[in-house]
Amino acid sequence: MSTPSTSSSPARRGSGRGQRVTIADIAARAGVTSAAVSLAVNGRPGVSDATRARILEIARELHWEPSPSARALAGAPVLSVGMVLARPAEVLGNEAFFGAFSAGLQEVLSSRDYSLQMKIVESAEAEIDTYRRWFAQRRVDGIVMVDLQLEDPRIPALEELGRPALVIGGPGHHGTLPSVYVDDALATRLLVEHLADLGHTRIARVAGTRGYHHTAQRDESFLAVCAERGATGTLHEAGFGALGAARCVAELVAGEQPPTAIILDSDEMALAGAHVLQESGVDIPGQVAIASYEDSPLARMHRPPLTAIGRSAVEYGRRAAHRILELIEEDRGAHRGGGAADGRDAAEDARPELRAIEPELIIRASSDPRAATDPLLLAVDGDPDRTVGGSSATQG
Amino acid sequence: MSTPSTSSSPARRGSGRGQRVTIADIAARAGVTSAAVSLAVNGRPGVSDATRARILEIARELHWEPSPSARALAGAPVLSVGMVLARPAEVLGNEAFFGAFSAGLQEVLSSRDYSLQMKIVESAEAEIDTYRRWFAQRRVDGIVMVDLQLEDPRIPALEELGRPALVIGGPGHHGTLPSVYVDDALATRLLVEHLADLGHTRIARVAGTRGYHHTAQRDESFLAVCAERGATGTLHEAGFGALGAARCVAELVAGEQPPTAIILDSDEMALAGAHVLQESGVDIPGQVAIASYEDSPLARMHRPPLTAIGRSAVEYGRRAAHRILELIEEDRGAHRGGGAADGRDAAEDARPELRAIEPELIIRASSDPRAATDPLLLAVDGDPDRTVGGSSATQG
DNA sequence: GGCGACTACTATAGCGCTCAAGTAGAAGAC
DNA sequence: GTCTTCTACTTGAGCGCTATAGTAGTCGCC
DSSP, X not given: OOSOOOSSSOOOOOOOSSOOOOHHHHHHHHTSOHHHHHHXXXXXXXXXXXXXXXXXXXXXXXXOOOOHHHHHHTTSOXXXXXXXXXXXXXXXXXXXXXXXXXXXXXXXXXXXXXEEEEXXXXXXXXXXXXXXXXXXXXXXXXXXXXXXBTTOTHHHHHHHHTSOEEEESOSSXXXXXXXXXXXXXXXXXXXXXXXXXXXXXXXXXXXXXTTBHHHHHHHHHHHHHHHHTXXXXXXXXXXXXXXXXXXXXXXXXXXXXXXXXXXXXXXXXHHHHHHHHHHTTOXXXXXXXXXXXXXXXXXXXXXXXXXXXXXXXXXXXXHHHHHHHHHHHHHHHHHTTSOSSSOOOXXXXXXXXXXXXXXXXXXXXXXXXXXXXXXXXXXXXXXXXXXXXXXXXXXX | OOSOOOSSSOOOOOOOSSOOOOHHHHHHHHTSOHHHHHHHHTTXXXXXXXXXXXXXXXXXXXXXXXXXXXXXXXXXXXXXXXXXXXXXXXXXXXXXXXHHXXXXXXXXXXXXXXXXXEEEOSSHHHHHHHHHHHHHTTOOSEEEEOSOBXXXXXXXXXXXXXXXXXXXXXXXXXXXXXXXXXXXXXXXXXHHHHHHHTTOOEEEEEXXXXXXXXXXXXXXXXXXXHHHTTOEEEEEEOOSSHHHHHHHHHHXXXXXXXXXXXXXXXXXXXXXXXXHHXXXXXXXXXXXXXXXXXXXXXXXXXXXXXXXXXXXXXXXXXXXXXXXXXXXXXXXXXXXXXXXXXXXXXXXGGSOOEEEEOOEEEOOTTTOGGGOOOOHHHHTOSSOOTTGGGOOOOOO
């Protein structure tokens, strides 16, 4: 009963294995040509509402879904977004951020029937090469570029390609490409002001590797806010990773005028730093306060729990997904003769549009002693403990 | 100079935007037809070695790469592997395992020019539906299925589809499908024997959610090895996640005859348990030893560092990638009329083939006091500290 | 020295879709 | 009533590849 009425077209099928029902079946059933079906399912004008409804109904009935390959070959979008990671798999495995970020990306992309292609490469050149090939092969409709550097060769490369590409990171240094970023200046301000409010006047910032855009951003903002609040701010480069941070913190506390507060670039670094302090018998937060730019289950579960910036990498990924989908949409529209839906001017798209994500300060006991009293059984709840010690805070 | 010599075929090009050089260009340059080029680049017989070399050379010269869409449409493999995750993005973000596992997958797949499609869904039905659609649309060549359950509805569904599919988890409960798994029985043996060797006689196992295949596997093995060694083993279900583990451990140590050693299902759980003990003033490993089934940077950096099973999720992913690629290859061969390369019998493939990954015990100070002396600055090295305390161990 | 078997290709028909160009039929304008 | 304009389609040509059937040319062999 779900087979087409036949008797008109010959039994051309029979190759079996895989695809069965095609656009032709739907067309035959609806008494139109395949072109009409195409217009109908793609929501384009050219068919009456009645016919469109009929076609869609039949498509649903026959469980038909257009073949992505055929679509792509014929020039339609391939429904795929690409992301390249220029880091060894081993390092990625240790990165809480990427797992969460890509999970957020996936979630939104999947819901729109897009898929995410990921690739791990060795170098920036290989990454650029991958972008070229992906677009040349029409393997992706757009790119999400991560790990923005200060003088990033990928930016001009992507600009030259002229295809939808979204930069994660900024503001600044992303050329004419749109970007989504966490406002690191604000994040830094939240952290420093929180520590200053608690009376700290010697604050150290232990940074990861230079060259990354966000690192520079934080440096600058850190010094500015320290100056503003009359605190002595010092910068230290430790490289990302636990070892560097541990060494750096060890040196700091062994110094003549050790800082009373230390801000570290990641959770992993902050935990390593905290362990060094604890092994040296330094009380946290009594003698030295600790805060991190990254919140994660580790931060929550550590004793004392770490004050951190919650930037919800999952949400970050979701935002990025929405943005790149918009870009692909715009590109599609622009190339189809000036915009099918809205009459937006193509030239207007030239502006390097940005989207920021608001950072949020999560105050815990590693900086604020008033937050130190909660028993673990309450603190490790599945939900983020923004209410620990009753002194939670959100962005200003 | 890189444009074809033309003068023969008309200037049919001009649509621009994207793909430029096609198989026809290569064919024209080489003085053969596109079919010959196809045979050459796909390593199939039918062209002389000389011609093949010439064609490949020209292809390289012109930077030509076959269009995946066109290939797929014409019936070739789409060079894509799919993986569906039926968990919320938020949970995935907290999961160290999946980030690392998929990084390993990616790495190998990328190197063979395959891509990995990931999708996040809500339920097992949605997951099965995705498999159906992916294969029907020819969006993937094969599937990697994770999170094997005891009575898993996805197994019969995938068996029915009859396409390449690899189960992560086992042994057992994966029907006729091939699988790659960590040998949880051996892992359990390593953990229990290590603790028994240290003189523990009351050992508790705090397990995650029932229903997962590996949980059942561990339960069984745990009781068996405990019995073998004359130790009292008790099972406790806490659910995955920190909170459940914390509660469970709190109850355990408050009991009349508290265990002297606790094995927990994951790092997160073990850390939560350790914190509970530390807050209760219980010495680790003096009064209670702690061990975990999962190694991660957290385990390494905790004080005391956690004894754990290192199963290298990255390597796990790599193995899975190799296996699913093999399966796809076999499927290809089988469907092309009995095998182009090797004369393997198709019926032979029916055997449910397995591949195991050897677990490895990493002894640290949470169980063995002799490993407790290293300063943090050495312990948090970027490399896994299999040598901490000089008492490292590998699988037996 | 004509037949079969093999090699090394060619010719051509799709795969399932999209898109530009074309057309029948109705509606409106004068 | 003829001409234009609009809607709602149809027609047909690809997109770039693969696969199957077919065909020259070579070789061996009694």
